[in-house]
Amino acid sequence: MAIQLSLSFITIDRNGQVPIYLQLESEIRNAVLNGTLPIGVKLPSTRQLARDLKVSRIPIQNAYEQLSAEGFLTSKRGAGTFISEVSVENLRPKAAGTAFADKIEHSRLSERSRFIERTLATTRIEEVRPFRPGIPGIDLFPQKAWGQSWRKAVKQSVSTNYGYGNMAGSLRLRTAIAQHLRHARGVKCTADQIIITGGAQQAFSLLSFSLLDPGVAVWLEDPGHIAIRDAMTAMNSQVFPVPVDPEGIDIAYGKKHYITPKLIFTTPSHQHPLGTTMSLQRRIDLLNYAHENDIWVIEDDYDSEFRYSERPLVSLQGLDRHQVVIYVGSFSKTLFPGVRLGYIVAPTDLIDVLKAAQGMLTHGCCGIVQAAVADFMEMGHYETHIHKMRKAYKDRSQLLVSTLQEKAGKYLEVSNPSAGMHLLAYLKQGDAKALCKMLWQEGIDALPLTMFSAQAKVPNAMVLGFACATEAQIVEYGAKIARILEQQFGRA
Numbered sequence: 396m397a398i399q400l401s402l403s404f405i406t407i408d409r410n411g412q413v414p415i416y417l418q419l420e421s422e423i424r425n426a427v428l429n430g431t432l433p434i435g436v437k438l439p440s441t442r443q444l445a446r447d448l449k450v451s452r453i454p455i456q457n458a459y460e461q462l463s464a465e466g467f468l469t470s471k472r473g474a475g476t477f478i479s480e481v482s483v484e485n486l487r488p489k490a491a492g493t494a495f496a497d498k499i500e501h502s503r504l505s506e507r508s509r510f511i512e513r514t515l516a517t518t519r520i521e522e523v524r525p526f527r528p529g530i531p532g533i534d535l536f537p538q539k540a541w542g543q544s545w546r547k548a549v550k551q552s553v554s555t556n557y558g559y560g561n562m563a564g565s566l567r568l569r570t571a572i573a574q575h576l577r578h579a580r581g582v583k584c585t586a587d588q589i590i591i592t593g594g595a596q597q598a599f600s601l602l603s604f605s606l607l608d609p610g611v612a613v614w615l616e617d618p619g620h621i622a623i624r625d626a627m628t629a630m631n632s633q634v635f636p637v638p639v640d641p642e643g644i645d646i647a648y649g650k651k652h653y654i655t656p657k658l659i660f661t662t663p664s665h666q667h668p669l670g671t672t673m674s675l676q677r678r679i680d681l682l683n684y685a686h687e688n689d690i691w692v693i694e695d696d697y698d699s700e701f702r703y704s705e706r707p708l709v710s711l712q713g714l715d716r717h718q719v720v721i722y723v724g725s726f727s728k729t730l731f732p733g734v735r736l737g738y739i740v741a742p743t744d745l746i747d748v749l750k751a752a753q754g755m756l757t758h759g760c761c762g763i764v765q766a767a768v769a770d771f772m773e774m775g776h777y778e779t780h781i782h783k784m785r786k787a788y789k790d791r792s793q794l795l796v797s798t799l800q801e802k803a804g805k806y807l808e809v810s811n812p813s814a815g816m817h818l819l820a821y822l823k824q825g826d827a828k829a830l831c832k833m834l835w836q837e838g839i840d841a842l843p844l845t846m847f848s849a850q851a852k853v854p855n856a857m858v859l860g861f862a863c864a865t866e867a868q869i870v871e872y873g874a875k876i877a878r879i880l881e882q883q884f885g886r887a
């Protein structure tokens with residue numbers, strides 16, 4: 396006679412969102428998979444279980460029927476319902492940490508995925524807390540105007556919105572971007588030179604995939620953008636970290652210490668994360684060096700719209716006479732990161748290959764989002780929003796500077812940013828990395844400057860983003876930083 400088990404381990408949440416039959420199904424399915432219910436055992440009758448669990452028979456019948464259809468249970472006429480005689484052993488997770496499990500895991504991982512596992516580029520990216528660098532002030536985003544553009548895009552059921560569309564992206568959006576860039580950034584381009592991407596990061600991956608053979612040399616600013624450093628390393632490029640001096644990426648250092656690269660990555664308008672602006676002389680030297688040696692230069696113009704003291708600088712691309720610069724921009728800072736749109740402005744000769752690569756890697760970006768952003772730009776909301784945010788970020792940066800200087804000036808020296816969305820807070824004592832860990836426990840997302848360095852010796856400083864924090868948060872969390880510093884070092 397089959398053994399009949401009780402299902403006393405099942406607990407039902409009567410006030411929850413999940414219907415009772417789904418809760419039952421999931422509890423029994425999991426119990427079979429993890430071995431709590433061995434194969435062959437008989438389940439209580441629906442009547443019995445309804446009594447035990449104090450529920451009606453209907454959800455139990457539903458759950459038994461569904462699990463029978465999935466093959467977990469077998470009903471035998473006149474005998475009852477049993478756990479099926481199928482081997483679920485292989486579906487059970489292997490015990491973690493055993494030598495066997497480790498061996499299987501590793502033999503299935505590529506060298507590349509082992510590197511990918513260690514990247515810091517995605518650290519804590521999901522949750523936005525005060526002072527997270529690089530996140531815009533979403534609280535000030537014009538939801539109403541965006542909603543209108545969005546609804547229009549949804550209604551326009553044309554194939555460009557609902558089909559795959561052009562692999563270079565929507566012509567309407569490319570036209571609006573070209574117009575904005577010519578006017579605001581001095582970029583020399585037409586809509587035909589633009590490829591729409593899923594954010595700047597996808598642009599970097601697409602460019603690395605298309606332009607770099609394994610083993611070729613690339614120069615990246617150090618300290619610099621972690622996500623591109625790791626993406627290019629994962630693509631098997633030889634990544635050479637080039638120091639940054641007050642004029643920008645130190646080309647002389649690169650020439651002296653490294654082989655000639657195929658590509659140079661730079662953030663000339665606002666060096667990421669140090670915040671310096673590349674001098675005109677350095678721009679000219681870089682463009683000449685690139686032209687003479689057939690080097691591509693990626694200009695990442697990620698937050699250049701936000702300059703507070705003078706007008707934004709003309710882009711490096713705008714100075715380029717030899718088509719060496721590939722300009723990359725993003726809507727992550729000017730709109731919001733979740734929109735996942737960016738763009739490449741490339742020399743005309745590269746467009747066909749980048750378009751084909753975009754088709755090969757991604758099949759393009761969401762048509763409706765592109766149409767909504769195009770409308771938002773055409774209606775003038777984009778320019779208005781940037782203008783508004785420039786003022787708001789200036790105010791936020793000044794408030795953070797004054798709060799920290801006033802409350803924590805004994806422990807910190809704070810940079811006064813003239814551009815961008817973050818500032819640097821230099822520690823007079825203690826270690827920035829350890830402090831950032833402590834601040835995280837208190838709800839603050841600050842990053843140590845060392846995190847952005849490959850080998851550069853950087854100051855003992857924290858990177859604090861002021862754009863995403865409201866005035867109230869700046870005051871509250873600025874004071875919190877001061878309190879924590881006082882607790883740590885006050886008595887020392």
Ligand SMILES: Cc1ncc(COP(=O)(O)O)c(C=O)c1O
Nearest residue numbers: 529594595596620667697725727
């Ligand atoms: C230096 C730099 N460039 C570009 C970006 C934008 O990346 P994406 O457009 O993929 O959000 C970021 C985002 O934080 C950044 O830090």
